Amino acid sequence: MLASCLAPTIPAYPQTAPQGSSAAAAAPTAGVRAEVLDGLKYFEQRYATLAEAVPPEKFTWRPGEGVRSIAEVYLHVSAANYNLPSLIGTSPPAGLDVRGLEKSTTDKAKIIQTLHESFAHIRGAVLSLSDADVDKKLKLFGQDTTDRGAMIFMLRHLGEHLGQTIAYARMNNVVPPWTEEQQRRQQQQQQKPAEKPKQ
């Protein structure tokens, strides 16, 4: 999928507030951008906590030949976070080899750092849009859509690969930390001693 995303048709409108710039708008509290940012926050949290839970030696594991390894999936997600915002007017940072990112490292700490940096980039891209921009037209895989449609695609991409990383973790007997937490709370509730009858 990313291969086709590497050369998107980029609409020609100015980037109003480059990522990290002081001009970046305050986070919106309602509307399309607020909802997309909420989605990004959810995905960053999930990807990062799951990656933290996977043992470093498992980052080269893959379910079969010709399929991405754990490290490659996380870096593929990061590459897309850098690349897809081109659709809505924010180019990848100068000097970053986005094409080479997927196979750039298998080091767990580096991968998690890259993941966070890539989420900061995609968040900055959404923040740099105005609410009026979301209806701007662009082409995605040859189809007419808008900035809003491109952001639907970004969330879709994140959702799909999160599911993949969860399955990879499970295949390596890693329980996602949020499930572990939920199970721990359920266990605690079951073990709670029954209240003494009031007399």
Added chain:
Amino acid sequence: MTRLRLAFASLGVLVAVLVAAPRPALAQAATQAAPATGFRAEFLADWDDFSKKVVSLAEAMPAEKFTWRPNPQVRSVSEIYMHIAGGNFSFPRAVGMPPPADVDFRGLDKITDKARVVEILKQSVEYVRQAALKTSDADLDKPVKLFGADTTVRNVFYIIGTHQHEHFGLAIAYARANGVVPPWTAARQAQQHEHEQQKPKL
């Protein structure tokens, strides 16, 4: 709102919560023609594209693999697909479309027959489609509750999409672990192979 997204991930409780949730007072119009522009058009373009992939992946899995699971604590192949279907039937309640009366939510994850799983999956995908068609553009910004949190009609559709995507990703990994190449990847590889064959040999 992230609390809302964290809640939707615990879909073990989703069905019970959504089925029991009060129905919001949104105008549910009769099914309209597919919109050509706007959020719903974009949502539906995405939904139709990847729903086709979800169904084709289920169809590509051998029937005997529907009870396969990576370890005893995790959902099986059929349970993943029926979990997707459960979400697709339940989430639209938040936008004013209650689940179909004939869906047995408690029994969904016990269905392991491939033909039945595929059939229910197709019905659930269409159910979300109808929910998007029946929603009016004017309602998209209206406030609704999902898992007790404040959100909008539009965000419910975002969450419906990302929920199916997340479990679709799981289903792809399950397929790969069983040596099944996703049909769209197999088709692309076949095209590439054909292209290679047609190149003039020097």
